[in-house]
Amino acid sequence: MRDTRPRMGAAQSFATPAGPEAPAQPKRAGLAVLLTLLGATLLGTVINNVLNVPLRDITADLGVSLSAGVLVVSSFVLVLAAGMALSGWVGDRFGRRRTIIASLALMAVAMVGAALAPSLPVLVAMRALQGLACAAYPPAVMGMLATIYGPSQRARTMSAWAAANGIGQAIGPPLGGLLADLAGWRAIFWCLAPVAVILLVATVVLVPNDRGHATALHWPGAVSLTLGSALLMTAATAVPQHAVPAWLIVTLAVAGVGLLAVFANTSAKAEAPIIRPRLIVESRFLRSTVAASAQMFCLAATLVAVPLYATGTLGRTTAVTGLLVLALPAAMAVLAPVVGLLSERGRPRWILRTGLVLLAAVELLLGLYAGAAGRSIAVLVALLLTVGVGVALVQTPSAAGATRSPAGRSGAALGLFNMMRFGGSALGAAWVAVVYPSGSLLLLFAGCAAVAVVGLVVSFVGPDPSPLDTDPALPTSG
Numbered sequence: 001m002r003d004t005r006p007r008m009g010a011a012q013s014f015a016t017p018a019g020p021e022a023p024a025q026p027k028r029a030g031l032a033v034l035l036t037l038l039g040a041t042l043l044g045t046v047i048n049n050v051l052n053v054p055l056r057d058i059t060a061d062l063g064v065s066l067s068a069g070v071l072v073v074s075s076f077v078l079v080l081a082a083g084m085a086l087s088g089w090v091g092d093r094f095g096r097r098r099t100i101i102a103s104l105a106l107m108a109v110a111m112v113g114a115a116l117a118p119s120l121p122v123l124v125a126m127r128a129l130q131g132l133a134c135a136a137y138p139p140a141v142m143g144m145l146a147t148i149y150g151p152s153q154r155a156r157t158m159s160a161w162a163a164a165n166g167i168g169q170a171i172g173p174p175l176g177g178l179l180a181d182l183a184g185w186r187a188i189f190w191c192l193a194p195v196a197v198i199l200l201v202a203t204v205v206l207v208p209n210d211r212g213h214a215t216a217l218h219w220p221g222a223v224s225l226t227l228g229s230a231l232l233m234t235a236a237t238a239v240p241q242h243a244v245p246a247w248l249i250v251t252l253a254v255a256g257v258g259l260l261a262v263f264a265n266t267s268a269k270a271e272a273p274i275i276r277p278r279l280i281v282e283s284r285f286l287r288s289t290v291a292a293s294a295q296m297f298c299l300a301a302t303l304v305a306v307p308l309y310a311t312g313t314l315g316r317t318t319a320v321t322g323l324l325v326l327a328l329p330a331a332m333a334v335l336a337p338v339v340g341l342l343s344e345r346g347r348p349r350w351i352l353r354t355g356l357v358l359l360a361a362v363e364l365l366l367g368l369y370a371g372a373a374g375r376s377i378a379v380l381v382a383l384l385l386t387v388g389v390g391v392a393l394v395q396t397p398s399a400a401g402a403t404r405s406p407a408g409r410s411g412a413a414l415g416l417f418n419m420m421r422f423g424g425s426a427l428g429a430a431w432v433a434v435v436y437p438s439g440s441l442l443l444l445f446a447g448c449a450a451v452a453v454v455g456l457v458v459s460f461v462g463p464d465p466s467p468l469d470t471d472p473a474l475p476t477s478g
Helices: 031-049 055-062 071-082 084-094 096-115 120-134 137-149 151-183 186-206 219-238 246-269 283-312 318-325 327-345 348-371 377-404 411-438 441-458
Strands: 012-014 025-027
Touching: 031 071, 031 096, 031 120, 031 137, 031 151, 031 186, 055 071, 055 120, 055 283, 071 084, 071 120, 071 219, 071 411, 084 096, 084 137, 084 219, 084 411, 096 120, 096 137, 096 186, 137 151, 137 377, 137 411, 151 186, 151 283, 151 318, 151 327, 151 377, 219 246, 219 411, 283 318, 283 327, 283 348, 283 377, 283 411, 283 441, 318 327, 318 377, 327 348, 327 377, 348 377, 348 441, 377 411, 411 441
Parallel strands: none
Antiparallel strands: 012 025
C-alpha cells in the first residue's frame, strides 16, 4: 500500500490518517494552518488550568468549601479524559476538521454559561461541557500534525505541540489570577469565549478539509471504555468529598474496573474494535502512555497545590501567585523545541527516563520545602523551574512515541493516550483535594514522586521497539 502522507510545502495533499485508501485532497497547509491547530491546543490548555489560582476566590464567592471547589478543576479534566477515545474515533469517522469546529462552538457556549453560573453545580456542569469540547483537540491535532509532517519530522512537530501545551500552562495561571484580581473570576470566561470564536472562524477558513473514513463503531468497546474510565476517575474525584458515602465510591470503582474488563474482552474478540487491546500493551505505546500519565499527575498536583500554598501559607495575592507559578510552564515552553531536537538526534527513551528521575527528585524536594513551611520565593521558583524541566523532558518523547507506535495511526488510540494523560491530571488534582486539607504537604509531594517512579519503572517494561516508524499500512483496529 502506498504512503499517502503529504510533506510540507506551499501546496500539498491532506490525506485522512484513518483511511489510507481515501484519495488525497489538494489543500494548502502552511504556517497559518499549523498556528490554527496549535491555537486550539493552546486554548484547551489555558482553560484547563486558568482557574487554579483564583480557586479560593471562586469558593468564597459561591459559598462552598475548598474541597468542593476543587470539583471546578477536576470536573473539566475528568470529562476531558473520559471522552478522548470516543472523540478520537469521531474525528476519524466524520473528519478531524469538522470535529474541531463543533468542539470550538461548544466551548464558546460553555464559557458563556460558566460566566453566568449562579452556583457551584452549574459552574461544575459548564466546566464539564468545556472538558467535553476540549476532548476533541489532542487526538485531532496530533493526528493532523503527524499526517502533515510524517516520520522524519515527528519529534520536531510534537515538540511544537508540546510547546503549545507549555505556553498554555504558562498563560493560564497568571491570566486567571490577573483577571480575577481586576474584574472577578467570571471575567476569565468572558475574555476566553471570543478566543474560541476566533479559532472557530480560522479553522473554517484555513484548515484543510479531511473527509473522514467510513467505519462502524464497535459500540460495546466504545461504551465500556468510556464509561469505565469515567467511573474510575469519578470515584477518585469523589474521595475527598465528605458528602459522598464510601460505599458509593467503592461501587463506582468496582463498576469502572468491571467495564474496562468488558472492553478488553469484547475488543479482543471483535473484528473491528475501537482499539485493539494488543496494540495498547505494545511496548512503545505502553511506555509512552504511562510516562505521560505520571508526568501529568505531577504537573496537575503541583499547579493546584503550589497556588494554594502561596495564597494560604505565604499570604500572596492571586495575581502575584499567578506570576510565581508561571516559572513552571515557562520552562516547559522554552525547553520543548530543544527536547524535540534532542529526541530526533539522540535516544528519546533516555531523555524521557531522565525527565522522570528529575520529576521524582524535585517533587520530593518540594515536599520537604513546603512541609517545613519554607517562605523563600526564590527557592520556590527554582523548584518550580525544575519541575518544568522534568515535564518538558517527558512530554515530547512520550507524544512522539505514541504517534510512532502501531496504535498511533488510530484516532481512538491517540484519544486513549490523551485520556491517560489527562486521567493522570484528574488524579493529581484529586490527590491534592485528599491530602492538602490535612496539611501534610510532604506526603502530598512524596506521592507525586512515587507516581514518577512508577512511570520510570514501566519505561523499562517489554522489549525496546525499533527506532524506525511502523509500517503505515499496519492495521490498528482490525
